[in-house]
Amino acid sequence: MNFELSFTNKEITPWGGMVFLKQMLDKIHFKEHILSCENLPTQNSNRGHKIDTLLESFITSIWCGANRFLHTEVTRSDKVLAKIFGWETVPGQDAYKRYFSKFTQGTNQAVSHHMFKWFFENIHLNYFTLDIDSSVITRYGHQEGAKKGYNPKKKGRNSHHPIIAFVNDIRMVANFWLRSGNASSANNFISFLEDTLSNFGNKTVGLIRLDSGFYQKEILDYLEGKPKKYIVAVRFSCPFQQHIIQQKSWIPLDEGIEICDSIYQAQNWDTPRRVVIVRQKLARRPNATGKQLSLFPEDEIYKNYRYSAYVTNLDISAPDVWRSYRARGDAENRIKELKQDFGADSFNLKSFFATEAALIFVMVAYNLMSLFRLFVLREKTQKSLSTLRYRTFAVGAYFEKVGNTLKLKISLIKKRRKWFRGLWDYPLELPLKISNA
Secondary structure (H helix, E strand, O other), X not given: OOOOOOOOOOOEEOOOOHHHHHHHHHHOOHHHHHHOOOOOOOOOOOOOOOHHHHHHHHHHHHHOOOOOHHHHHHHHOOHHHHHHHOOOOXXXXXXXXXXXXXXXXXXXXXXXXXXXXXXXXXEEOOEEEEEEEEOOEEXXXXXXXXXXXXXXXXXXXXXXXXXXXXXXHHOEEEEEEOOEOOOOOOOOHHHHHHHHHHOOOOOEEEEEEEOHHHOOHHHHHHHHHOOOOEEEEOOOOHHHHHHHXXXXXXXXXXXXXXXXXXXXXXXXXXXOEEEEEEEEEOOOOOOOXXXXXXXXXXXXXXXXXXXXXXXXXXXXXXXXXXHHHHOOHHHHHHHHHHHHHHOOOOOOOOOHHHHHHHHHHHHHHHHHHHHHHXXXXXXXXXXXXXXXXXXXXXXXXXXXXXXOEEEEEEOOOHHHHHHHHHHHHOOOOOOEEOOOO
C-alpha cells in the first residue's frame, strides 16, 4: 500500500488513559494532602515549579514508564498530559534532581511518615499481615552509601541495601528506608519496625513475617515483648541441624511433604520456642524449596530431603503456620515489580538522602497504583503496572473544544468504551472501604 507522509499541529497524547488516574487523585484529594505536608522542602525561587506539580508529575512519569530521571523528559514534552493534570509548567529531570537534593534525613522521615500514615488512615483495614524484607540495589557510580556487601547477583559491586515493609492484604508499601550496601538484613530493624507501626495509628497488625535474615534473639524478644504474633524463618546453624535429626514425629502432609512440630531453645535464648519444620522429598518434589543439611551431605537419609523451618508464637496448626509463611513470597514479587515497573533500582542521585527521597515517592507511586487496582479496577487478579500501562493507560487522546466545553477525545473501539466510562464514573471517597475487610 502506497501512502504519503504528512504532519499535524494537533496536540495528541499516547497516554489518554491517565485521565482515570487523574480522576482518582482528585477524588482522594491527593494534591491537597501533598500541600498539607509542612516538612516538604520549599521552593525559594519564583521561577520554581509548584511542589504539588513536581511530585505529581514525577509520579505520573513513573506510571508512564520512566525508570530513571532522564526518561521523565518524555512526560515533559506531552502538552495534552499536562493539560489533563492541570500542570501550568512541567518539570524536567534537572528540576526533580534539584528538589530531591534538598531532602535531609529528618525531612525523609517526616515526609515518609506523613505519606504512609495518610494511606492507612484512609483505608478501612484493621487486622492485617505485615511482611518486612530487604533487597539489594546494585550501583555502578559513586553514590553516597553505595558500598560492598551482600550482593548475590553482582558479587563485589557496590550497592544499597534498603529495607521495605509491605501490607500483604492490600499489596501496599507500609515503610521504606534506604541503607548502605554493607548493612546486614537486620540492621536497625527494631527502629524500622517501630517507625512502621507508627504509620498505622490505632490499627492492629495481626501477624509479622520475616525471613531468616531477621532470625535474631533481640528481634524475637522484641516481638514477644510488644507482644506481636510472628513467623520467622530459622537460620540453619549446626545446633539447629542437630535438632532436626533428633525429630521422629514426622506427619505426612502431601505427596512428598512431611511436617514436624517441635520445641527448640538456642544457646543464647532465655526460653524455648515453638519451631515448625518441613521436609520435602526431592524424588517426589525435585523443585522443592529449602535447604539440605550441610552437616550430613553424604547421609542417604538426609540428602534426599530439602528442609525449611519457622519459629513462631502462633497457636494455629503446624500446616497452617507453613501455609501462612509461604504467602510471604508475595513480598518478593512486590520488590520485583518495584524494580522492573517503578524504577526502584534505577532512580538514584549522588546524595544518599536525595536518592532515598526519590525512592520514597516511587513507593508512593506504587501505593497509588495499588489503590487504583483495588478500588477502581476492582479485578480479581491485580495486573502489573507494565500490563496496565498498555491495556488501560496507553490510549491515544486529544482535546477538542465543542461550544464552551473542552472535551478529551479518546481513541477507543466501541466495545471497550462502556468499560472505560465505568472507570470515569466510579464513585470514590475517603475513607476507602474494602469489600471483604
